[in-house]
Amino acid sequence: xxxxxxxxxxxxxxxxxxxxxxxxxxFPWEVENKGGVLKALHPKYPVEINILCDDDxxxxxxxxxxxxxxxxxxxxxxxxxxxxxxxxxxxxxxxxMLIGDDDYISIASDxxxxxxxxxxxNDALALLLATxxxxxxxxxxxxxxxxxxAEGLVKLVHKHISEGYGRDKLLDYLVKVVGLTRxxxxxxxxxxxxxxDQQIYL
Numbered sequence: 001x002x003x004x005x006x007x008x009x010x011x012x013x014x015x016x017x018x019x020x021x022x023x024x025x026x027f028p029w030e031v032e033n034k035g036g037v038l039k040a041l042h043p044k045y046p047v048e049i050n051i052l053c054d055d056d057x058x059x060x061x062x063x064x065x066x067x068x069x070x071x072x073x074x075x076x077x078x079x080x081x082x083x084x085x086x087x088x089x090x091x092x093x094x095x096x097m098l099i100g101d102d103d104y105i106s107i108a109s110d111x112x113x114x115x116x117x118x119x120x121x122n123d124a125l126a127l128l129l130a131t132x133x134x135x136x137x138x139x140x141x142x143x144x145x146x147x148x149x150a151e152g153l154v155k156l157v158h159k160h161i162s163e164g165y166g167r168d169k170l171l172d173y174l175v176k177v178v179g180l181t182r183x184x185x186x187x188x189x190x191x192x193x194x195x196x197d198q199q200i201y202l
Contacts, residue, residue: 003053006060006113007038010051013118014040019177024129025122028177030156043178045129046152047145053113060116062128063108066135068144071103081105084138093124094131105139107131153178154192 001009014029021027030041038051050063070078085096085105099106109124136145156178160170174185 065106069102
């Protein structure tokens with residue numbers, strides 16, 4: 001299977017879910033295709049997962065990038081972080097790495113597109129998110145992860161507003177899909193909406 005077809009299949013897997021699903025892949029994810037890269041967000045765990053594909057090597061990559069630069073740290077701190085990242089690479093199927101000019105911390109999982117199944121993709125998703133949690137605890141980045149999730153949720157709110165969601169539909173989404181209480185959903189809207197939008201939605 002070619003990458004274009006594989007990404008279309010993965011996008012379909014992620015979008016066509018139900019809110020009472022037990023498996024990650026069977027939940028209705030938010031997915032966008034930006035320049036051949038899928039940007040996937042699980043509404044209850046809204047950390048952006050980049051899904052890339054390379055026909056030359058036949059690999060589909062799931063990747064999360066944390067907004068943590070390491071290039072500017074002093075040598076002692078960098079060495080400590082790099083040592084912990086290397087130790088995490090002993091875990092199966094996932095790998096920690098540094099990317100970009102500023103050496104952002106990232107984790108990824110690579111899968112062969114020749115035999116990739118829905119079950120294998122689901123297992124990779126689950127392992128990636130579990131490794132992300134472990135990484136955050138190991139590097140004392142739980143607050144950074146929480147902030148990234150909060151930003152992801154705000155992104156979803158603005159996305160659905162741009163799609164024409166009215167107040168009731170938006171609150172219904174936040175309660176039934178994201179899993180917030182109605183009070184939490186209303187508080188979130190007050191915090192993220194500007195004065196003009198608040199007149200419409202609140």
